Amino acid sequence: MGEFELIRHYFAAAPCAQGGEGVALGIGDDCALLALPAGEQLAVSTDTLVVGVHFPHNSDPFLLGQRSLAVAASDLAAMGATPLAFTLALTLPDTSADWLRAYAEGLNSMARQCNMSLVGGDTTRGPLSLTMTVFGRVPAGQALTRSGARPGDLVCVGGELGNAAGALPLVLAERQAEPSVAAPLLAHYWSPAPQLALGQALRGKASSALDISDGLLADCGHIATASKVALRLQKDSLPVSQALQSFLGLEDARLAALTGGDDYVLAFTLPGAELPGLLAAGWPIHVVGRVEVGSGVSLHDREGRDITPAVRGYQHFRD
Incomplete structure (x- = not known):
């Protein structure tokens, strides 16, 4: 199975890739387009999970699909952001249909829980690695940061x-x-x-x-x-x-x-x-x-x- 067929079959067809609030254009072009309401800022974060470092080689792909998105979406929570969308950069040692199907199902399950849309990404061959970039929106000036703690808090x-x-x-x-x-x-x-x-x-x-x-x-x-x-x-x-x-x-x-x-x-x-x-x-x-x-x-x-x-x-x- 080629790269683009893999994307179409397992990810572009997933329910979480069918667009949603804030997604003006999803999978299919060189870039996705996100629409922000007036007065809001875009929150962006990227997380990578690597086999043998963040999860064992024999990990259940459905559970891995859930986990890989959840840990990235948690960064949006830390900023007080409302989730919008995410991209997936997937590095695979081979194209196992059973593994891809289960991983995509787990990913979709967590995307639905977080109300996030898959809007793009990339696939390549190599040791198993999962990179998520997540996007959220937050009213201008209201994002939570690490720099505001004061004595007495x-x-x-x-x-x-x-x-x-x-x-x-x-x-x-x-x-x-x-x-x-x-x-x-x-x-x-x-x-x-x-x-x-x-x-x-x-x-x-x-x-x-x-x-x-x-x-x-x-x-x-x-x-x-x-x-x-x-x-x-x-x-x-x-x-x-x-x-x-x-x-x-x-x-x-x-x-x-x-x-x-x-x-x-x-x-x-x-x-x-x-x-x-x-x-x-x-x-x-x-x-x-x-x-x-x-x-x-x-x-x-x-x-x-x-x-x-x-x-x-x-x-x-x-x-």
């Missing part, structure tokens, strides 16, 4: 942490667990739910935000650097699931929450006055620390002792 997260890191030994077949424990961890790894609605709800309220991909400590470091402040986290405030605690024990569950990565949960800073209204609206917000004068990120126990671990999160290029 609360440090918050939008849900439980560490589940994907806990799932990794299961994904790699290094450990087994009872279905009641394994199922929620694996679901978080393979089908993360980008917190798009929460990101939009935080517009005009959160002072800074990002999504957690490399671990809470590492990613909070980006806020601390961009905002020129210190983030002081409390160990006992970390939200970890019962499944993760059952699988790893409480202390290792907390370590996974701090350094494991792949959560795709929002971390953000918030003036204290904004918290009650958001909680009353039902958002799953957990306060895990406070912004202070200074620099960097630190972890403290209930007695106030600094217990920051040496390894703070995942890095692709580590000395």
